[in-house]
Amino acid sequence: MIHLPRRTFSPLCRVSSFYFVPKTRFFATLEQTTKFEEEQLPHYDANVYYPVHIGHLLHQRYQVLSKLCFGATSTVWFAMDLQEHNYVALKICISSSRPNREVEVLRHLAAIEIEHTGSVFIRTMKDTFEVEEPTGRHQCLVQEPLLASLADLRGLLKDRRLPEQVVKTAMQQVFAGLDYLHTQSHVVHTDLQATNILFTCEDPTIFEDWERVEQEDPSPCKVDGNRVIYQSREFNLLQNMRGVGRCVIADLGAARIGLVHEGFIQPRLYRAPEVTLCMPWGPPADIWNAGVLVCGLSNSVTDCCHHCGHDMLAEMIAFMGAPPSDFLERADETLTYWNMEGQWRSFADIPSYGLEDIEVCLEGENKQSFIRFMRKMLQWKPEHRSTASELLQDEWLNTE
Numbered sequence: 001m002i003h004l005p006r007r008t009f010s011p012l013c014r015v016s017s018f019y020f021v022p023k024t025r026f027f028a029t030l031e032q033t034t035k036f037e038e039e040q041l042p043h044y045d046a047n048v049y050y051p052v053h054i055g056h057l058l059h060q061r062y063q064v065l066s067k068l069c070f071g072a073t074s075t076v077w078f079a080m081d082l083q084e085h086n087y088v089a090l091k092i093c094i095s096s097s098r099p100n101r102e103v104e105v106l107r108h109l110a111a112i113e114i115e116h117t118g119s120v121f122i123r124t125m126k127d128t129f130e131v132e133e134p135t136g137r138h139q140c141l142v143q144e145p146l147l148a149s150l151a152d153l154r155g156l157l158k159d160r161r162l163p164e165q166v167v168k169t170a171m172q173q174v175f176a177g178l179d180y181l182h183t184q185s186h187v188v189h190t191d192l193q194a195t196n197i198l199f200t201c202e203d204p205t206i207f208e209d210w211e212r213v214e215q216e217d218p219s220p221c222k223v224d225g226n227r228v229i230y231q232s233r234e235f236n237l238l239q240n241m242r243g244v245g246r247c248v249i250a251d252l253g254a255a256r257i258g259l260v261h262e263g264f265i266q267p268r269l270y271r272a273p274e275v276t277l278c279m280p281w282g283p284p285a286d287i288w289n290a291g292v293l294v295c296g297l298s299n300s301v302t303d304c305c306h307h308c309g310h311d312m313l314a315e316m317i318a319f320m321g322a323p324p325s326d327f328l329e330r331a332d333e334t335l336t337y338w339n340m341e342g343q344w345r346s347f348a349d350i351p352s353y354g355l356e357d358i359e360v361c362l363e364g365e366n367k368q369s370f371i372r373f374m375r376k377m378l379q380w381k382p383e384h385r386s387t388a389s390e391l392l393q394d395e396w397l398n399t400e
Contacts, residue, residue: 095136118180151194178388192289200245284382291377310348369396
């Protein structure tokens with residue numbers, strides 16, 4: 001966790017125990033007919049989003065400084081903790097009558113007293129509280145503010161391919177985090193992708209710059225009655241590489257507590273075979289996710305398994321060969337794609353390329369070592385995949 005120095009407040013921006021947004025602050029406003037930020041999301045409903053205003057104080061402690069991002073289930077804000085005098089990220093969820101799964105998981109992690117080196121690679125929760133509106137209650141999570149994701153870093157590169165050593169370092173930290181989740185916490189993340197692997201900040205002056213820039217050049221916004229929709233403040237990763245720290249696994253909103261589960265999880269592109277075929281699943285589903293993640297980070301293709309339904313299973317056959325017969329016997333759903341003799345029903349052609357053909361940059365023994373590493377994760381049977389702890393000892397991952 002980053003320990004930021006005690007904040008020095010400007011006398012123009014501090015009154016009593018909090019500071020305020022000066023009245024001379026001017027915003028660039030948009031027409032009400034223009035769809036903006038979260039309004040552009042499918043099924044957007046303004047009533048379920050909490051009406052956050054920059055400058056407002058929440059929970060008598062956290063003052064909102066700027067908007068970081070938005071999603072279908074929350075908006076995230078950059079804020080100042082006026083008790084601890086450091087910067088935080090406020091994730092304000094849409095109103096819901098159901099318990100917040102992410103809060104449940106994060107509280108579960110906080111209750112674990114066993115020390116594990118991988119815990120520092122999981123984004124935890126500093127505080128949680130609720131705010132209430134006439135339309136419902138909104139759960140708020142207070143977390144460490146982070147810089148950018150592996151997906152953001154990959155997007156900066158012309159060929160969209162991360163350098164080999166960057167992939168190795170990132171995955172070492174991801175596997176350490178997964179080992180903590182799987183072995184000590186009995187949690188399955190279920191949504192391990194490049195957008196959910198973020199960088200910590202090692203230079204607190206970057207956060208000071210975020211606050212200053214918002215004061216000097218306020219974000220454009222759209223005013224609709226009492227509701228204001230702000231533009232998310234863009235972060236220039238390229239200009240702030242000095243602050244990039246370790247990777248942390250974030251967004252546990254889809255995580256599950258326990259080692260055996262049923263039902264659909266994971267974005268389709270990352271979905272493990274046992275999940276696709278309606279079989280019970282557990283921590284090995286995260287390991288499959290990790291294999292697809294490595295495939296995307298190491299190559300210019302967007303994803304390793306980049307099709308849907310029959311096409312995705314056909315690509316799995318191309319990578320791993322035909323599934324074992326006893327694996328197909330684990331669920332009736334397999335009969336949709338294979339006959340009783342275990343023969344592919346040919347709803348989709350099996351690609352002519354294999355796992356070796358996707359990696360085009362590595363050569364010789366280094367490439368073969370990489371392929372062996374990938375095959376430890378991409379296996380039909382969940383029990384045949386290596387654990388996160390075992391993958392941390394992999395030869396390719398530890399070669400400089």
